[in-house]
Amino acid sequence: MNITKLTEEYISGHPSIRDCVAKGLVNYSALARQICREHKIDRFDAVLIAIRRHFLKLKESETQEKDILRLLKNVKIRIRNRILVAIMDKPKDMERVYVFQKKVKREKGDFNLIEGEDTLTLVTNSKYVEEVKESFKSWLIKCSENLVQIAILFDPEIESTPGVVNHVYGLLAEKGINILEEMSCWTDLMIIVDEKDLAGAMDVLSF
Template sequence: MNIQKLTENYIKNRPFIQIALGHDLINYSKLARIIGNELDISQFDAILIACRRYKEKLKPKKSLGIIELLKKSNMTINTNISTIIVEKNQCIDYLTELQKQNDTRIIKGESAVTIITNKDKLKEVEKRFKYSILKKTENLVEIIIRSSQKLEKIPGVTGYLYSLFGENDINIIETMSTWTDTIIIIENKDLSKVLEIMDFNT
């Protein structure tokens, strides 16, 4: 694979860099050095040219749309959250009842079910699934990003958020979306970093 393609793939996999390029906020020399170091490529000038060429291909309104959408989105933070992963097909009636409650979320997979709930509900859930709990994680935070209906028409929003979290060493424990709500579960220790990187109005 040539340097142009390697550079393009590097930037494509990091939506936050694309947005910074779209707003002319990138120092091309520094970006080229970072790409060269991470991909072990010594041809600095070739990477620099590839970065500039990629910038020319960007649609200027795409990155602007993501930032503007997130600026107008509302963020809700819920602390004392826990996730419990249980074996599938256990206590089906109880799971159905949990899905109707506002303080609990259910994510069904092929082999297991993840229950996201708060501290007050935790003991009740543990008691019901006493012999089928595969994993339990406590002291988590639920981030709910509620956007406008424009979310459906702007590509790359979720990818941008995941990339932003990853580049800031914030581990996403669980994630789900329901129409205009994007829900992300993180560790409590990362909350301050999330508040900092999600301030799009500064």
């Protein structure tokens, strides 16, 4: 029997106990006796050690969460609406894509390209939808219009703060907001969501 796993699962399965452990409000010895009694095991010392180790993990997690929230309060948000996302097979010759990119940039439009092993994801303005469908029709897999790009601009401190992006994604997921595409560049995180989810996303991102 893995005492550490049993103890952690017991605490995780009792949110009220978990909160009290995180706040240092639990008598560890009493909790160890309770776990031993409920699971009919005679391993008091091992359970007590597991509780103390789990408490240290929770304290570290709490400190990390504070660092994340402090960092999130300083983010800047930029929104671009009427965004188009085109998913296509990756061609052997990218020249046609680069020609289109130059045209969009020349017209001061938005253009981002995510290159996978076998596919490309092209992010640009919805006004180019007909041109995208015509220029890349032999490669096109899927084309979605009228989306929203949300750019979240962090302080450079994000490099040394683990869990920030996961925290943001978790908050969005709790609101039922689906991230259609994502891109990142150093301190910038860009996500694509459906236009109907913009208000909910902004509510979540108002730290």
